[in-house]
Amino acid sequence: MGNQLGRSWAGVLSPMIGLLLILMASFYMLSNATENAARFSNLYGWILLINLAGLLVLVGMIGINLYKLVSQYRAGVAGSRLTVRLVMVFVILSVIPVSIVYYFSLQFLQRSVDSWFDVRIEKSLEDALQLSQVSLDLRQREMVKQVHDVARTLEDVSESNAGLVLSDWLERTGAVELSLLGKNNRIIAFSSSDPGKVVPHRSNEDVLMQVRQGSHYVGLEPVKDAGIHVRVVYPVLSGSGSDRELRVLQALFPIDQRLNTLAGSVQKYFTVYKKLNYLRGQLKNSFLLTLSMVLLLSLFSAVWVAFFSAQRLMAPVRDLAEGTQAVADGDYDRQFPVSGNNELGFLVRSFNDMTRRIAQARSQAEESQQQVEAQRAYLEAILGNLSSGVMTLDHELNIRTVNPEASKILGMDIQAYTGRPVDDIVEAYGPLRRFVEILKPLSTRSGLWQEEVILFSQAGRKVLMCRGTTLVDEQGGSGDHVVVFDDITMLVQAQRDAAWGEVARRLAHEIKNPLTPIQLSAERLQFKFQNKMDENDAKILSRSTETIVHQVESMKEMVNAFTDYARAPVMDLRRIDLNRLVYEVTEMYRVPELKMHHQLDERAPMIQADESRLRQLLHNLIKNALEAMGDLQTMQIDIMTRCMDESGCRFVELSVRDYGQGFPEETMGHYFEPYITTKSKGTGLGLAIVKKIVEEHGGMVTAENLPDKGAIITIRLPVLTALNENPEQSRAMTGAKDKA
């Protein structure tokens, strides 16, 4: 690129230097021509035109440069202002000295040209001329006398003899030419010292006319290549009477060689001086013209060189300015040609190094960023595929990041709330209130924590295991909080199922096996010893063995109940009208001692449930209520269904209320655990099975004593709008039971 630049400069400079050389040469010729040098004088006009054209070309180039510069200045092109200043400085620096030189040259020229001319010289030359004329005048008078004599002689000479007479006189007078003209200027006789000459050197018409009128003529006459001659023309009246004719005698005399030379010299220099004097003004003007054209050439050249130099000088600066702008705009790939080893070259080199390094740094930064992005994407992929929900909050509890699983677990698009306070979630989706409540203390708490949250939403009951910690920021202070939570609903249920399954299996194994031998042994005791005992003993034995057998039977039932509890039948979910099912089941308990009071909500929608399991649930609830009121005369059970629409979650509530003693205080909180019973009868598994069935259906069950009398057990079952609306949940439930 540097070579290209060099070539471009050379491409501009070469023609300009050529033009300047041509102009200088033509100026040289012009100045010579002004001084009348013959070889250039003929070309004067052309030289003048060439110089003018050259100057016009220069003016044109300067004009183009000026136009470009002004355009760049107006457009605010980088470096243009400095270029303008440089050009102005260069121009001023060149114009001032050139103008001074021009001024003094003019002075010198004026004085020089004027000094050539002097009145005294002029006067002396005129005197010399007059002297010459006077001296020649004397010679002319002598010659007139001689011609007069010749004319007298010719008056009586016939035309035929005239030639001889003239020849004779030619020698005697020393004339170079004698000729006699007749009427109509007819040549009568002619005699010349030059034998080759046959025609006389004629006088002009005016002279002849003057002579024919009777007077004579004498005058000096320059003859080509022969110097000054004296011409004498004299009238000759020849013949007599009617033949009288006015003839004209022409004589051409040479003058003395020395006199001729001197007079010629005087004439020559007088003419030269007079001509020069006459041309003085024009000469000055010509010199002025030459000088002015040289001045203009110098000025224009200087101006052009000023443009050229300024642009040349400013090129790297402009490049640097553009480069800096480009760097500011983010383009780090600019490299500029280094021009020379000067400071500007050093600057350009430094700039090139800088941009190269910046470009390298940027590419490294981009690489790092790409790596960070890749790691981030990797992390996001991990978080995205994580089965746990992960949420980070800043210290003001604004949501910073959420993974997709978190939204899935919480049942709403949490990612849409990124950057917003965590409270906004509750406003949009009420069931998450408990979840948000455990997050609130984070603003004041730090360190590791763990908490279990139970949510109840349209999708059912959910147990979330939340763990969190506070991240330590770069300054060592507490920063963001990270919360990881898992949906452990199924896990909890499965664990419980598994635990009770194990209990059931132990019971089956440890209790059920000895029951049969006990029963058989009791029956054998009765069979063997009943007949051998007296009647009273036999009755006692019989009662005892029956008691043993009954108790063993009841223990077997109890073990079977545990087996029922432990087993995990496949759920058969169907659309069920809960009200209808309630009617069907309560119909079986319709006895006079029992008041069955229904408050069934007709608006209650269909639910998705296993009918046989719900029947078992209802039986267990009614049995529990009956057992709670076992010693009362009048028993009453209130069964209510309601369509609840709480926090945007639709579910059906089923309540069974008895009017018994209520749950004892000591069992508070453990009503639904196996073996928790205060009743004399029963396995203690009734409510445990109820809870199990409710949880299998994704519902919730609560029990509480009423302030006036009795207790109420409330079951909430989620409403599913379609059979296949939540097949995953159905499958999950089934899987959990399979495990159990």
Add this chain to the structure above:
Amino acid sequence: MFLSALKTCSLSMAGLLSFICLSCYAYAASASDRDGLRVYSVSTHLQGEMYYLDAQLGYGLSRAALDALDNGVPLTFELEIEIFTPRKWFWDKSQSSYNYRYQVLYHALTQQYIVTNIDSGIQNSYSRRNTALLSMGRINNLPLLAKKELSEDEEYRGRIRVSLDIDALPAPMRPWAYINTDWLLSSEWFTWEIN
């Protein structure tokens, strides 16, 4: 003194600028409509096998030209003669052209005006300027062209013009002479028929 020099300087610069600016105008300006050089009459006659030309020219010189002549500056005039065949729809076809140059010069010692035919070298002296110019304007029996050079079937015309040769002036005078109408002396083309 400085002011006068500055004035001279500025005047010369102004003169130069006006020289540059007016050059175009000056070349376009015609001097032939003034009392300058004229061609009064021209005729040709056949004498033997040769055509001869007679012409009467008028050298009405400007004051500046006469002044220069009296101060020893020789004036050179150029006589251009062209024989051509006129064509209606195209440029005239040139048959032949001739150039003759005459010089008039004042000889101070002899106080004579010398008219020289530069081509032939013949020179004549005249004691009066007007006589010299008149005599220069009289052209008699100037051999023009041979009869055989012309075809009898064609129509021929001649045209003549006389002009002052500025390039023959001394160099210092030329720049101004090129642009000064006093010096741009030239007659119109004068056309005549050749029989």
